[in-house]
């Protein structure tokens with residue numbers, strides 16, 4: 001039996017600007033994300049990583065191609081449809097945490113459910129809080145938490161509604177390496193043991209090595225994939241992708 005796909009992008013094209021200054025940020029990008037896997041997206045700066053993630057997450061539209069999330073054709077939805085789908089089926093973790101300063105950690109975690117008018121599933125909430133080591137911090141405001149703690153709150157918030165996919169954009173970018181490693185360990189655990197689908201954009205080969213698979217972008221296309229990546233394998237692949245750009249400069 002093949003694993004069902006959580007998301008699939010076919011031949012995505014995204015063009016910014018017009019005429020001579022037009023940039024093809026995505027130029028035929030295709031990728032399939034099996035459910036319950038942890039996928040890292042890598043590529044040189046400007047290769048289209050953010051644009052691809054925004055397209056997969058319905059944060060932005062594309063000029064051609066199709067994005068499916070489970071059975072839903074995202075590219076056929078209007079802005080309101082995409083907003084609802086993001087709220088109900090997706091989770092997000094950003095480099096800058098993006099917590100609400102006036103809310104406690106517990107309230108920040110519950111926010112996606114509060115906004116959707118749903119109640120917190122106590123057992124799941126407690127499991128996330130315990131696994132992420134947040135039990136003693138629930139009544140603190142974000143400003144009273146360390147960067148690592150804030151990011152763990154952001155991860156709990158992303159998972160609380162059991163989304164179809166969690167999108168993480170450089171989630172360890174603002175963390176020291178030990179705190180970052182602990183967070184990546186948790187993301188791997190969430191995929192392997194809890195069945196959570198995770199897509200993470202990163203430029204760090206060490207971070208990518210925590211994923212089940214790395215998808216490499218260059219010039220707006222997926223040009224390679226690596227299963228069970230090691231940091232060394234990712235690094236050498238990235239060096240090859242970077243080389244032509246360096247020579248051209």
Ligand code: ADP
Pocket residue numbers: 016017023024025043044045046047048049050051052
């Ligand atoms: P990456 O995340 O891999 O660094 P991006 O997806 O941010 O790459 O960008 C891909 C290309 O699209 C780059 O050439 C970038 O300059 C261009 N681009 C991205 N966003 C915009 C925008 N809003 N307007 C114009 N060009 C953009």
